[in-house]
Amino acid sequence: MSPGSWILLAVLASSLLPGLVIFAIAERRVALRTGLNLLGAVSKLLLVGWMLWGVAHGHAFELRLALLPGLDFVLRAGPLALLFVTLSSALWLLTTLYAIGYLEGSPHRSRFFGFFSLCVTASVGVALAGNLLTFLLFYELLTLSTYPLVVHRGTEAARRAGQSYLAYTLTGGALLLAGTLWLYSLAGTLEFTATGFVHGLVDDHRGALILIFWLLIAGVGVKAALVPLHGWLPQAMVAPAPVSALLHAVAVVKAGAFGIVRIVYEVYGVELAADLGVALPLAALAAITILYGSLRALYQDDLKRRLAFSTVSQVSYIALGVAIAGPIATIGGLVHLVHQGLMKITLFFCAGNLAETVHIHRISEMDGVGRRMPWTMGAFTLAAFGMIGLPPVAGFVSKWYLGLGAMQAGQDWVVLVLAGSSLLNAAYFLPILHRAWFRAPAGNGFAPAVGGRETGWLLLWPPVITAAMSLGAGLLAFIPFSPLEWVQFIARQEFIGYD
Amino acid sequence: MSPVLLPDLPWEALLILLPLTGAAAGALWPPAARAIGLLTTAGGLLLLAGLGTAVADAQTLRHAVGGWGAPLGIELRADALSLVFLTATALVGLGVAVYADSYFERSQARGFWPLWLFLLGALNALFLSADLFNLYVTLELMGLAAVALTAFSGGRAALSGAMRYLLATLLGSLVYLLGVALLYHATGTLDFSLLTQRLEAGPAARTALGLMGAGLALKTALFPFHFWLPPAHSSAPAPVSALLSALVVKASFYILVRLWLELFAPLSGLEGAGTGEVLGWLGMAAILWGSWQALRQPRVKLLVAYSTVAQIGYLFLAFPLLTAAGLPDPAAWRAVLWLVLAHALAKAAMFLAAGNLLRFGGHDRIPDLDCVAQRLPLTVAAFALAGISIAGLPPTGGFIGKWLLLEAALLQGRWDLVAVMLLGGLLAAGYVFKVVGHFFTPAAAGHAARPVPAAMEWTALTLAILALLLGLAPAWLLPWLDLAVGPGPAEAVP
Amino acid sequence: MSLLQTGIDALLALGLVWLAWRALACPDLFRGIVLFIAFGLLMALAWVRLEAPDVALAEAAIGAGLTGALLLAALARLNRIAPAGTRADTREAWRNAPALLLVLAGAGLGLAVLSLLPEPAGLQAQVAAELGRSGVSNPVTAVLLNFRGYDTLLEVLVLLLALLAAWSLEAEPPRREAAPGPVLDLLLRLLLPVLVLAAAYLLWAGAHAPGGAFQAGAVLGAAGVLALLAGWRLQPHLTGLPLRLAIVIGPGGFLLVAWALLLTGRPLLEYPPALAGALILLIETLATLSIAATLAVLFQGSRPAAEPPA
C-alpha cells in the first residue's frame, strides 16, 4: 500500500460507512440521520478536494489489494477518475440536501438514504477503479444498490420499473463480465493504462478484440442508455425525484458513459480503436441515439419522461466525443460528462419541485407556472438553454468543442448531427418555457405559496445552485480547476503530444 | 496457529464421535437434548479448527480405525478437500442449529436435536472416510436422518416429499453399493489410496464407476435425477431445507469428486473425456432447467428448491474440463469447491429467510408477500444478499466462484459452458429479484402476521453475510483450495 | 462340484428370481408379502450354499423374519386406515417404458460380473493372518466387531436412528388390539424361554461359530414381537427411561467403549489385544439387547402407550 493510498479507502468509506449506519437508524431520528448524511457528503468533498490538489501537482494515489491470483483490486485516482468523482461527490451533497427536503415526512427514509449512500459509494468506485475487474465489481454494485431506490415507492408500477431496470442492467453486466473475462484470458491483465493495454494482441486476435469491444460497450452501453439499450431509463421515472437525479446525473447513466471512456481510451486506446474500425460505428451509434432520444422527447407530455429521453440523447454526446477519437472532440465529450450532469440535475430538481409543490407532472399542466414558481422555473430555463447549447451556458462549451473536434478529425457529418440535435432540443424545451412564462394558468390556478416562499428552502436551493454552476461552467470555462481546464489536463495525458 | 495452542488430538475421530454421542445421549434423555445439541454443534467448530491446524501441517492425515490399516481395516482421511466440506458443514450447521432452537416448539425440538446430531455426525463421518463401504454406511445414516428430518413437520406435502426422498436415496445408495461390490472384487480393497494403485481399466472398473457415479448423481439430484429434490426440500421445515440443500446434496457430490479426481480420471485419462462431457451436459441442462423452473414457481420455498437444482448444475461443469494431459483441470475444481462453499452458505441463508417469511405471514406465496421489506428488514436483507451470491453477482462468494469457473472454461475455449453460466446467472437474478420485488409492494389482501424471533432473523442474515464475505477473501482462501484439488492450479494466465 | 450340486444352485438361483418376480407382480399385497418372506428364506438357503452361515442366520432372522413381520404389521394397519388402498393393483403410468432399458442395463451388468468371476480378489488371507489378534475366532465376527468395527458402530446407530425417526412421526395412536386367545399366550410362555436361550447361545457362539449380536438380537426381537402379538405390553413404569435405556445402551455402550479407548491414547476403536475378546462380548451383549428392543418397538409401530408426552 503506497503512502497516501488510505485516502482512496477514505473516499469510499465516507459514503459507505454512513450508509451502513443509516440502515440501522430508527425512522424518527431525523437529526441523526441528516447529520450523518451531511457529515459523509462534506467529508467526501473535502477528501476529493485534497486529491484534486494532489493530482494537479503530480501526485498519484493508488491502492492495491490482492483479490484473485494475478488480479488485484485496484483503486487509482488519476485526472480522469477525479473528473467523475468530483462530479458525483458535489452532486451527492446537493442531492442529499434536496432529498431531505423532498422526502420530509415520507416513510422508509433510513432505507432510502442508506441505499443512496451505497449508490454513491459504487459510482465513486466505478470512477476510481484501476482495472476492469474493479470497475466491474463497482458497476454491478451500482446496479444492485440502485434497485431498491427505483422500487422505493412500493407500487406495482415501481416494481415493474425495477424489474425492467434489472433486466437491462444485469444483462449488460453479464456481457461486460463475458468481455472482461475473455479479454483477461487473452491479455493476462486488466489494468487500465493511459493508452490501452491490448496493443500486443492485435496481430493474433484482431477478430476477438473487435468482438470483445462490442461486448464491453454493450455492457456499459446499457447504463449509458445507448439505443437500443435505453428502454429502462424512461420506465424508471416512477422513482422519486432525487432518485431520478441520481440515475441521470450523479451515478448510473454517468457510470455507463464513463465506462465507454475507460474502454475506448484506457483499455483499447484511441488509435487502436480507430485501427480496429470500431470507433466510427460507435460514433454512428451515438449519433443515432442523440437524434432518436431527441425525437422521442418531442412527443412526451409527461415532464419527467421528456427529460428522460433528453438524457438518452444528451449522454451520447459523451460517447460521440470519445468515439470521434480526436483530442478536441474528446475534450467536448468529457466536459459534457460534467456539464450534462449539472444541467440535467437542475431540470430534475425543478421537475420534482413542480410535482411536490403544485402537483404538476405533465407539460400540458404547466401553463403559467413561471409566475407561481419564478426561481424554480428560472433555474429550469437556464438549464434548458444549456441543453439546447445556447451560450454562455455550459452546454454550449461542450457542443462547441465537439463540433470543432469533429471537423478537426475530418468527421464533418457530426456537425450536422449536432445542429439537428440542437434544433430538436430547442423544439422540445422551448414550448415548455413558453407555457410556463407566457401562458395564463388554467382553471383555478395553483396551490398558493406558504409563507411567501414558492417552496421549501431545501427544495429551492439545490436547483438554483446547480443552475448557477451550469452557468459558471460556461462563463468561467478557462479558470483553473474549471471542468474544461481539468478535461484539457486529462487530454494531455490521453493524447501524447496534445498541448 | 502453533501446535502449542492446540494439543495433538485425534480430531477426525472426535469430529465423528462427538455428534453421534450427542445424538445417543439426546435420545436417552430428551430434556437435555437441546443443550446437548447446541453445545455439540458449537463444539464441532472448535474440533474443526484443531483439524484444520493439523491438516495445515501435515497436508493429509490418516487415521487407521481399530489400528489395522487398509486394506483390512477402515481408514479415516482428512485433507484440504475434506476440510472444505467439513467447514461448510460446521458453519451452516451452527447457524441452522441456532435458528432451529427458536423455530421448533419445545415438544418438537426434543425430537429434532438427536436427528440433527445424527445428520451432523454422518456428514462429518462421510467427509472423513477413505473407505468405499464405510462411505455407504455413512450415506445411509445421512440419508435416513435427512428423510426423518424432512418428514418431521408431518404435513401431507412433507410426508410425500420425504417418502419420495427415501426411495430415491435408498436406490442411490444401493446402486452405489453395487459398484463398490464390483470394485472390491476387482481389487481386493475398499480403501481409496489402494484402489488408486490397484485399479486397472476394464469392463468391471468401468461398470463399477458408472454405477457409483449414477447412484451418487441420483443422490446429488443432478438433472434428470432431480425429481425428488423440489418436493422434499420445499416441504421440509425451513431449517431442515437449509441443511438438505446446503449440505446433504453436497455429501454425495463430495464422493463423486473423490471418485473422479482420484480413481476415474487417473484411470482412464483422456478416455474419461466422454463421461466428463456427459456430466457437463447434464450440469448445463440442470442450470437451464432448474433456473427456468425456479422462475415459474409461485412459492418462495419451491423457488429456492429449484434454485438448488440449478446450482448443482454448476458443480458439474468442471467434469468436462481436462488439462492437456487429460487430467482434471485443477483451476476448474478450485472454482467448484469455491461454489460449494458459497452455495452452502447462501442457500442456507435463503431457506432460513424463506422460513421467516413463512412464519411471519403464514404462507410463502410470492405475489402475496406484503411489504415485508418494511416489516422484516433483516430477513429481506438476508434473502437478497444470499440471492445476489446465488446469482453470482459481485461482491459475493458466488461471484468469485463463477469468475473462477468462467475463467477455467474460457481458457479451454468452452464457450458453451460460458454461455450457459452467464445465462444461468441472469435467470438466477431473475428469480431472486422476482421475490425481492414483491418484498416492497403491499399485498392485495391484508392478513395476520406472527412475530419472528430475532435469532431466526439474525442467523439467516449472518449466513448471508458470510456468503458475502467469502467474496472479499479469495486471496486468503484460494491456497487452501489449491491444496484440495491437487498439484498447483493451471496457471490462469497464458 | 457334482452335477447335483450345480443343479441345486441353478434351481435355487432361478427360484429366487421367480419368487422376487411374483412378490412384485402378484395382484394381492398380502400374497406379495408372503412371497417376499419365502424369498427371504430362500435367500438364507442361498447364503448357506455360498458358505456364508452368518449371513444366512441374519437373513432368516432379520431379512425374512423381522422384515416380514414389519411388512405384515404395516399391511394390517394399512387395512384399517385405507381399506381400499391395499388391494388396488396400482401402477405408475409409464409402466412398460423402462423395461427394455433395464434389460439392457442388466445384460451389461451381467457381463461385468462375469468378467470378474474367474479371479475375484478378496481379503481372506489378511483376515486369516490377523484373526489371532482379533479376540474372536469367527472371522465374520472379527471383521464385524474388530477389523471393521467402525462400520458396525455406525450401523447400530442407523437402527437407533430409524427408531427415533419412527417415533418422531408418531405413526398412529396406540391402540388396544383384541386380546388373543389363551392358546397363543400359552404357546408364548413355552416359546419365550427357548427364544431367549437361543439368542444367548447365538450371542455366545458368535465369537467362534456362526452367530453374533445381530442374529441374537433378531431372535430376541422376534421373542418381543411374539409377546406383542400375544397382547403383552410393558408395564407403564418401564416404558419411559428404562425402555429408552434398553434401546440406547447398544450404540451408547459401543460409543463409550470408543471414547474410553480414545482417552487411553489409542486410535479410534483399537482394542488392546488382551481385552479384545471381552470388549467384543460386552459390545455384542449390549447391542443384542438394543437390537431386540428396537426391532420389537419398531414392530409395534408407535411409541409405547405410557410414554409421557415428550
Add this chain to the structure above:
Amino acid sequence: MSAAGFYALAGVALVVLGLYGLAVQAHLLRKLLAVNILGSGVFLVLVGLGGPADAGPDPVPHAMVITGIVVAVSATALGLVLMLKLTTTSGRPTLEDDAPREGPEA
C-alpha cells in the same frame, strides 16, 4: 461357471427386477418390497462374486452384507412408518404423481 456365479447373476437379475418394480409399481408397500429385493440382489453380487475360493470364503463381504441387512431393515421400518402416516393424511398409499402444488406448509 462356479455355483457362486449363478448367485451373482441371480443377484443381477434381482437388481433389474427391483429397479423395474420401483419404477412401475405405484403402491408404496410394493416400492419398499422392490427396494428390498434390489438390496438382496446387490448383496448376492457382493458375496457371490467372492464365491467359495481355494482360500475359503472371504468373510469381509459377509460382514458387509450383515451390515447391509440391518441397514435395510432400518430403512424399511422407517419407510413403512412414513407410508402409514402419509396414507393417514392423504388417504392413498401412493405418491401423487403430479408436481408439488401450491399449499401452505403444515
